[in-house]
Structures are given as C-alpha cells and as structure tokens.
Amino acid sequence: MSAPSPTAGPAPLPERVEVVVIGAGVVGAAAARTLAERGRSVLLVERFERGHEHGSSHGATRIFRQGYDVDDYVALTSEALAGWRELEERSGRTLLELTGALDHGRPEMLRGIEAAMTRGGIASERLSPEQAAERWPGLRFEQEVLHHATGGRLSSAEAIEAFLDLAVVAGxxxxxxxxxxxxxPIPATGTTAAGAVVRTELGDVTADHVVVAAGSWTPDLVGELAASVGRPLPEIVVTQVQPAHFPTAVAADAWPSFVHYPDDGSSVYGLLTPGEGVKVGLHGGAVHVHPDERDGLAEPEELARLTAYVAEWVPGVDASAPHTISCLYDLSPSEDFVIDRIDRIIVTTGFSGHGFKFGPVLGRLVTDLVDGDAPHPRFALAAHTPPA
Ligand SMILES: Cc1cc2nc3c(=O)[nH]c(=O)nc-3n(C[C@H](O)[C@H](O)[C@H](O)COP(=O)(O)OP(=O)(O)OC[C@H]3O[C@@H](n4cnc5c(N)ncnc54)[C@H](O)[C@@H]3O)c2cc1C
Structure with a gap:
C-alpha cells in the first residue's frame, strides 16, 4: 500500500525577482504589463481573487474623458487615449467606446475645462440647455453644456484582464x-545594490524594486516607512462610495458619459453600463472607512441624496429602482495621484476616484520610475507635502 500523498498547498513564491508588484487593480495590472514588456522579471501578488470587488477597480465600466481644467492631466488623457487603442490592438479586445462626454453646471468649471482642452488641442463644442436636452433626452440641463467627442466608456473589467494577460505573455x-x-528596504552595501524584501503569508521574496499598487491599502503598507525617511505620504482619506445603476428605457446611443457640477459645489458623474443601467455617483463620498473594515452596504442618507439627485437631473431613468455598488476612493488632499519612489520602492495611491482612465499611462509612469526616471512633478511626494 502506498503512503498517502501530502496535501498539495499553494506553490511557493520565487525567492528572488527583479520587480514585485503588489496589487492587481488597474495600477498594478498596468504596471505589471509594461514592466514585463520592458524586459523585467515580474511577480505580481494580489491578496484577493482575480476580479475581486474589495478595492477600487471592479465593475464593468469607467468613464474616459479628457475634460480636466489642468494642462498636464489633459495631456495625460491624450496619451491614455492612444494607450487604450494600442491595448485594444494588442489584446484583441474592445475596451473604449467613444460615446462622447459632457460637462454641465457651474460656468466657471466649464470655462476652465474648455480652456485647458483647447490648449491641449482637443475639440469641444458648447450647446445650449435646449440643444443638449434634445440630443441627450435622458438628462436635464439648466446651464450651458460642454461636449467632447473623444470621451466615452471604458470596459474596465475587460481592460484589467487585458493588462494581466499581456503581462503573462511577456513573462x-x-x-x-x-x-x-x-x-x-534593503540598503545598498559595498558589494550589493539596494532592493527590498516583500514579506507574504507564503514566505519572503527579495526584489530589486517593489511597486506598491495597493490603492487604499498603500498607506498601511508603506506609510510608516515613508514617514521614517522624511518623505511622508499625504493623508489619504478612504471613503466607501456607493454609486448605483438605474434602469432606463432611453436608447443606449443617447447616453454620453457626463459630469455635472451643481451649484452646491459638488460633482456628480454618470454613464451607461450596457446590460446594467445608467450608473450615477456622487463624487467623493461621506462614509470614511478603513479598507479592511467596511460593510459594503449603502448608507441610507447617501442613497437618499443620490436618488433625489437622479429624480431631479436624470429623467431618463427610473430613480426609484437603484441597484447600488460599493467601492473605495483613496482621496489625497488635492485629489492628485501619488506616484513616486522611495529608493527602490515605488509608492502609488491617492487615485481619488479618477485614476482608471489613465491606466496605460499609469503603467508607463511606474515603469519609468523603476527605470530610474524622475517622477511626474504633479504626482511626486514633494508636490503633496512641500517642505515646511
Ligand atoms: C465607484 C467608483 C467609480 C469610479 N469611476 C471612475 C471613472 O469613471 N473614471 C476613472 O477614471 N476612474 C474612476 N474611478 C477611480 C478608479 O477606479 C480608481 O482610481 C482605480 O481603480 C484605482 O486603482 P488601484 O489599482 O490604485 O486600486 P485598487 O483597485 O484598490 O487595487 C489595489 C489592489 O491591491 C490589493 N492589495 C491591497 N493590499 C494588499 C496586500 N497587502 N497584499 C496584496 N495585495 C494587496 C487589493 O486587494 C487591490 O486589488 C472610480 C472609482 C470608484 C470607486
């Protein structure tokens, strides 16, 4: 009689790689792909299952838009647009549908966005509220509307799969x-270069570089380290946000992606998720959480605010039938991203509810840091916490 075979556990991790990427949200997935395609040996570790819903990147759709009021973000959206098209070509998947994107509401917001898009060479058009209502009957407008045709809808879950698949193809x-x-961190010695050790539940991995793409969890993983070397992370406020899908009878091609700047200073976004309804969300979120301690439930007052908004401003949906989603925002004080390096450890967080559209660019920016380039000035730690 043969001896019983030992229970097969998970395969051990490699002891050493060039780059460990922590996290398989859009940032980690995009980074793993670009790093691997630039010839690095990459191990990506993710605490949950593939496609999980505990972070910030899950769900079928995200808005792609070029409507920022700051030149460098506008330029990055143009790079991202080319990057998404290239990813579609390489992966054979359809990822970005240009449904058009609208901004409406506070006139000063529209002026700033229009001016930055014009400086960035992006065509846009102004419409009166009446013209806009005729063209997009699912929405209500009180003020002028700014439309650009190069905005639309990303198939976000598919996009992450495309990044991950191409990362594997590249090794x-x-x-x-x-x-x-x-x-x-592992400091350099006379004979060895600096690096870092990543401790996991399956053992330690030594790497030349580590990319911490842990979104709302990044401060837990490297906040103390950053502070200890005098390069603290900005305060990252994590909120549990709760957009919802609403059923609609309005034709799919009459739904652009939209952002509304109501007079109360808030902003509200929305787009159609085919097969699920029109997603509408209040930007920011009032429910502060630790990412490991959240209930995933819709907070009744927030939900009431959302449905009241939808009843007033989105006549093309049934406001009484929300299907809520739970997701995390990692808000930096300026809502600018953090993408910088602490020696051999690349730190990313603070995507503040608007990071997805930049996916391919985020992979490029992280990989440039690994290759030794300086951070993008807007995303550098020093830009968030200027010296006193
Ligand atoms: C409701 C909602 C709507 C949004 N809409 C838009 C939009 O329309 N357009 C847009 O551009 N952006 C949008 N965003 C923002 C965008 O989705 C996020 O900025 C982006 O997904 C952040 O990705 P991330 O990879 O940084 O974080 P995450 O997706 O949270 O990924 C971090 C990963 O790290 C893993 N991890 C954490 N700790 C560990 C650990 N210790 N070990 C291993 N793994 C770990 C987590 O499990 C997670 O998978 C939206 C966000 C939300 C929540």
Missing amino acids: ATLRFGVRVTAVE
Missing part, C-alpha cells in the same frame, strides 16, 4: 490569494 508571474504583510 510575468501572477499570484492571487497572497497577502503581503510588510515591505522592507
């Missing part, structure tokens, strides 16, 4: 269900 190893418990 990356992906491991799901592996939680990183610590990231520790």
Whole structure:
C-alpha cells in the first residue's frame, strides 16, 4: 500500500525577482504589463481573487474623458487615449467606446475645462440647455453644456484582464490569494545594490524594486516607512462610495458619459453600463472607512441624496429602482495621484476616484520610475507635502 500523498498547498513564491508588484487593480495590472514588456522579471501578488470587488477597480465600466481644467492631466488623457487603442490592438479586445462626454453646471468649471482642452488641442463644442436636452433626452440641463467627442466608456473589467494577460505573455508571474504583510528596504552595501524584501503569508521574496499598487491599502503598507525617511505620504482619506445603476428605457446611443457640477459645489458623474443601467455617483463620498473594515452596504442618507439627485437631473431613468455598488476612493488632499519612489520602492495611491482612465499611462509612469526616471512633478511626494 502506498503512503498517502501530502496535501498539495499553494506553490511557493520565487525567492528572488527583479520587480514585485503588489496589487492587481488597474495600477498594478498596468504596471505589471509594461514592466514585463520592458524586459523585467515580474511577480505580481494580489491578496484577493482575480476580479475581486474589495478595492477600487471592479465593475464593468469607467468613464474616459479628457475634460480636466489642468494642462498636464489633459495631456495625460491624450496619451491614455492612444494607450487604450494600442491595448485594444494588442489584446484583441474592445475596451473604449467613444460615446462622447459632457460637462454641465457651474460656468466657471466649464470655462476652465474648455480652456485647458483647447490648449491641449482637443475639440469641444458648447450647446445650449435646449440643444443638449434634445440630443441627450435622458438628462436635464439648466446651464450651458460642454461636449467632447473623444470621451466615452471604458470596459474596465475587460481592460484589467487585458493588462494581466499581456503581462503573462511577456513573462510575468501572477499570484492571487497572497497577502503581503510588510515591505522592507534593503540598503545598498559595498558589494550589493539596494532592493527590498516583500514579506507574504507564503514566505519572503527579495526584489530589486517593489511597486506598491495597493490603492487604499498603500498607506498601511508603506506609510510608516515613508514617514521614517522624511518623505511622508499625504493623508489619504478612504471613503466607501456607493454609486448605483438605474434602469432606463432611453436608447443606449443617447447616453454620453457626463459630469455635472451643481451649484452646491459638488460633482456628480454618470454613464451607461450596457446590460446594467445608467450608473450615477456622487463624487467623493461621506462614509470614511478603513479598507479592511467596511460593510459594503449603502448608507441610507447617501442613497437618499443620490436618488433625489437622479429624480431631479436624470429623467431618463427610473430613480426609484437603484441597484447600488460599493467601492473605495483613496482621496489625497488635492485629489492628485501619488506616484513616486522611495529608493527602490515605488509608492502609488491617492487615485481619488479618477485614476482608471489613465491606466496605460499609469503603467508607463511606474515603469519609468523603476527605470530610474524622475517622477511626474504633479504626482511626486514633494508636490503633496512641500517642505515646511
Ligand atoms: C465607484 C467608483 C467609480 C469610479 N469611476 C471612475 C471613472 O469613471 N473614471 C476613472 O477614471 N476612474 C474612476 N474611478 C477611480 C478608479 O477606479 C480608481 O482610481 C482605480 O481603480 C484605482 O486603482 P488601484 O489599482 O490604485 O486600486 P485598487 O483597485 O484598490 O487595487 C489595489 C489592489 O491591491 C490589493 N492589495 C491591497 N493590499 C494588499 C496586500 N497587502 N497584499 C496584496 N495585495 C494587496 C487589493 O486587494 C487591490 O486589488 C472610480 C472609482 C470608484 C470607486
């Protein structure tokens, strides 16, 4: 009689790689792909399962838009547009549908966005509220509307799959269900270069570079380290946000992606998710959470605010039938991203509810940091916490 075979556990992790990427949200997935395609040996570790819903990147759709009021963001949207098209070509998937994108509401917001888009060479058009209502009957307008045709809808879950698949094609190893418990720098010695050790539940991995793409969890993983070397992260406020899908009978091609700047100073976004309804969300979120301690439930007052908004401003949906979603925002004080390096550890967080559209660019920016380039000035740690 043969001996019983030992229970097969998870395969061990490699002891050493060039780059460990922590997190398989859009940032980690895009980074793993670009790093691997630039010839790095990459191990991506993600604590949850592939496609999980615990972070910021899940769900079928995200808005792609070029409507920012700041030149460098506008330029990055143009790079991202080309990047998404290239990703479609490489992956054979359809990822970006240009449904057009609208901004409406506070006139000073529209003026700033229009001016920056014009400086960035992006065509836009102004419409009166009446013209806009005729063209997009699902929405209500009180003020002028700014439309650009190069905005639309990303198939976000598909996009992450495309990044991950191409990362594997380029040689990356992906491991799901592996939680990183610590990231520790290894200083350079006379004979060895600097690096870092990534401690996980399955053992330690030594790497030349570590990319912390852990979104709302990044401060937990590297906040203390950053502070200890005098380069603190900005305060990242994590909110549990709760947009909802609403059923609609309005034709799919009459739904652009939209952002509304109501007079109360808030902003509200929306777009059609085919097969699920029109997604509408209040930007920001009032429910502060720790990412490990959230209930995923819709907060009744927030939901009431959302449905009241929808009843007033989105006549093309049934405001009485919301299907809520729970998601995390990692808000930096300026809502600018953090993408910088602390020696060999690349730190990313603070995507503040608007990072997805930049996916291919985020992969490029992280990879440039690994290659030794300076950070993008807007996303540098120093830009968030200027010296006192
Ligand atoms: C409701 C909602 C709507 C949005 N709409 C838009 C939009 O229309 N357009 C747009 O451009 N952006 C939008 N955003 C923002 C965009 O989705 C986020 O900025 C982006 O997804 C952030 O990605 P991330 O990779 O940084 O974070 P995440 O997706 O949270 O990824 C971080 C990953 O790290 C993993 N991780 C954390 N800790 C560990 C650990 N210790 N070990 C291993 N793995 C770990 C997590 O499990 C997670 O998978 C929206 C966000 C939300 C929540």
